[in-house]
Amino acid sequence: xxxxxxxxxxxxxxxxxxxxxxxxxxxxxxxxxxxLGVVAARNARAGSVILAVTGALxxxxxxxxxxxxxxxxxxxxxxxxxxxxVYAQMILIRGVVAGLRGVDPALVDAARGLGFxxxxxxxxxxxxxxxxxxxxxxRVATVSLVALATVAAWINAGGLGVLLFEGIGTNNPDKIFAxxxxxxxxxxxxxxxxxxxxxxxxx
Amino acid sequence: xxxxxxxxxxxxxxxxxxxxxxxxxAVLLGPSGCGKSTLLRTINRxxxxxxxxxxxxxxxxxxxxxxxxxxxxxxxxxxxxxFPHYTVxxxxxxxxxxxxxxxxxxxxxxxxxxxxxxxxxxRYRDRKPRELSGGEAQRVGVARALAAQPRVxxxxxxxxxxxxxxxxxxxxxxxxxxxxxxxxxVFVTHDVDEALRLADRIVVMNAGHVVxxxxxxxxxEHPADDFVRDLVxxxxxxxxxxxxxxxxxx
Numbered sequence: 001x002x003x004x005x006x007x008x009x010x011x012x013x014x015x016x017x018x019x020x021x022x023x024x025x026x027x028x029x030x031x032x033x034x035x036l037g038v039v040a041a042r043n044a045r046a047g048s049v050i051l052a053v054t055g056a057l058x059x060x061x062x063x064x065x066x067x068x069x070x071x072x073x074x075x076x077x078x079x080x081x082x083x084x085x086v087y088a089q090m091i092l093i094r095g096v097v098a099g100l101r102g103v104d105p106a107l108v109d110a111a112r113g114l115g116f117x118x119x120x121x122x123x124x125x126x127x128x129x130x131x132x133x134x135x136x137x138x139r140v141a142t143v144s145l146v147a148l149a150t151v152a153a154w155i156n157a158g159g160l161g162v163l164l165f166e167g168i169g170t171n172n173p174d175k176i177f178a179x180x181x182x183x184x185x186x187x188x189x190x191x192x193x194x195x196x197x198x199x200x201x202x203x
Numbered sequence: 204x205x206x207x208x209x210x211x212x213x214x215x216x217x218x219x220x221x222x223x224x225x226x227x228x229a230v231l232l233g234p235s236g237c238g239k240s241t242l243l244r245t246i247n248r249x250x251x252x253x254x255x256x257x258x259x260x261x262x263x264x265x266x267x268x269x270x271x272x273x274x275x276x277x278x279x280x281x282x283x284x285x286f287p288h289y290t291v292x293x294x295x296x297x298x299x300x301x302x303x304x305x306x307x308x309x310x311x312x313x314x315x316x317x318x319x320x321x322x323x324x325x326r327y328r329d330r331k332p333r334e335l336s337g338g339e340a341q342r343v344g345v346a347r348a349l350a351a352q353p354r355v356x357x358x359x360x361x362x363x364x365x366x367x368x369x370x371x372x373x374x375x376x377x378x379x380x381x382x383x384x385x386x387x388x389v390f391v392t393h394d395v396d397e398a399l400r401l402a403d404r405i406v407v408m409n410a411g412h413v414v415x416x417x418x419x420x421x422x423x424e425h426p427a428d429d430f431v432r433d434l435v436x437x438x439x440x441x442x443x444x445x446x447x448x449x450x451x452x453x
Contacts, residue, residue: 110284113249113357114298114347115274128288201288 003163004178011163015182018159021077021152022145022190025084029141033089037096037134038122047097054090062087062151070155080149080157087148088141095137099130131201139194146187150179160186204255206241214253215241216411223389223404225260225354228381231391232398232434233408239391240359242408246389247276247357259355274298277348277356277386281363283340285332291317291343292328298351316346319383320376338369345377349386358390362397374400395435399423399442407431419446 004011036054040047065086069079103126111121127134153161163179166172204221207214216238223229231239244250245257248269257264264272285294295316296309304312314324320342332340341361348356358377362370378401381388392398398405399419407415407422407430415427423443426432435442 104282104284106280106282106284107286109249109280109282110278110344111286113247113273113278113280115270115272115301117270120301125286128286 003172003174004181007178011160011178011182014158014160014162014179015186018146018149018161018183018186021080021084021149021157021159022142025081025145025149026088026138026142028081029085029088029092030138032085033092033096036089037093038100040093041097041100050093051090051097054093057086058090062148063154066151066155075156077152077157079155080152080159084145084148084152088145091141091144092137095134095140096130098137099133100126102133103129128201132198135194135198135201139191139198142190142194143187146183146190150183204245204252204257206238206245206250207253214411216245216252218412219255221406221413221416223387225387226385228378228388228390228401228403229406230398230402230404231389231406231408232395232402233393233414234434235393237408238411239393239408243357243359243389243391246355247273247278249273274302274351275353275355277353279341279344279348279356279358279361281360283332283344283364285335285340285343285347287332289332290328291322291330291332291335294332294343295346295350297347302351312350313346316349319349319380320346322346336369337365338373341365341373342376345380349380349384353386355387355389358388360391360393363392363394370397377401396442399446407434 036050040050062083065083066079069083073079073082107125107129108121111125112118116125149159150161150164152159153165160179160183163175163182167174167176167179204219205214205217207217219242231242233239241250245252246259246264248264251265285291286297289297292310292313295313299309299312313328317324317327322339322342327335327339327343332343335343341364344361348358361377362373365373374397377388377390380386390398390401399422402419404416405419405422406413407427409430415422415431417425420443422431423435423446426435
């Protein structure tokens with residue numbers, strides 16, 4: 001615990017970088033996953049292609065993906081964000097698809113029959129009804145990204161991984177412990193927060 | 204008029220030639236799979252006829268925007284389909300809201316409808332659907348369908364999922380609402396007693412076509428064929444006697 005105690009400000013700064021990395025990646029990932037999830041839920045054939053491709057991307061080892069991305073677009077935060085966005089896709093899209101497919105068909109029938117347009121049905125009926133399940137996907141994706149983002153330090157993208165790599169390089173278990181503990185606390189906090197949100201939107 | 208679903212070898216509905224009078228309580232009666240729900244759903248274009256035309260007030264429904272058309276037609280289904288994230292008041296006011304009514308007018312209309320279906324607005328307005336019993340939920344479903352004063356109300360097995368006592372009281376309510384508002388109602392059921400109890404006119408369907416239409420007494424006394432005779436069944440005489448007592452007394 002000594003490193004965290006003596007270098008509190010540095011740990012906090014790296015934690016801040018870590019949060020930004022995860023948060024920005026998650027937002028971009030959601031913007032992509034929502035429409036893809038809607039398409040996948042609506043169209044069985046498009047759905048199987050989307051899920052197969054994102055599933056395949058998910059199986060690429062993170063270090064290998066980062067190495068490939070560094071070769072293509074260089075070192076730094078942007079590269080790390082691209083990798084995190086790619087990894088989040090499968091989990092987020094599965095959440096959107098499961099959420100939308102789980103919506104009671106009677107709600108959609110009632111909405112259409114009462115004169116909701118297809119768009120109004122999606123935005124005002126299907127999304128709200130699917131929200132708890134979709135948030136479950138966001139929660140799992142967030143926790144995964146908190147863990148994955150530690151590897152980003154390997155390509156100069158900062159974050160708590162910096163402590164892990166420095167600790168390994170200088171044989172400083174205290175530093176490794178400080179980084180690992182901070183990442184774990186962050187993951188647990190995100191998990192609890194999003195569980196709370198899921199409960200709040202459950203009807 | 205007819206409907207044939209893609210990839211189906213036999214049409215779901217065929218050779219239907221039917222006129223329903225304004226203000227009538229018409230009941231489509233038949234066994235499950237006979238095409239009665241499909242026929243009902245052509246009225247608000249949830250299902251499009253593959254042949255023939257369907258007119259409301261002399262106008263072809265296909266010449267009207269489907270969304271616009273549906274907002275002017277009430278729709279009640281067996282599963283109710285109340286929106287779980289909306290309150291009772293928001294559910295009832297949903298079509299007026301789509302039509303762009305002012306909120307004050309929507310609020311007043313919601314209270315009026317809740318009173319019509321005998322749910323105290325003060326107690327029920329702000330409840331969520333999960334806080335309602337099955338019978339209360341379907342009353343709210345009926346109120347939601349009536350909110351924008353539709354001239355036609357479509358009801359697809361609306362009372363099939365509730366127990367017999369609640370069903371009887373819901374039947375009384377809808378008969379009363381029909382008397383009070385004069386809305387044209389097209390009601391689908393497989394329950395012969397329900398049809399006899401509610402209908403001005405029964406449309407008996409089997410295997411996708413209309414077998415017989417007429418007032419309840421006529422269906423009972425002069426079944427057109429063996430199918431109708433079997434459907435109204437051995438209890439025809441008792442049912443005929445029950446019909447002679449006006450609904451309001453039961």
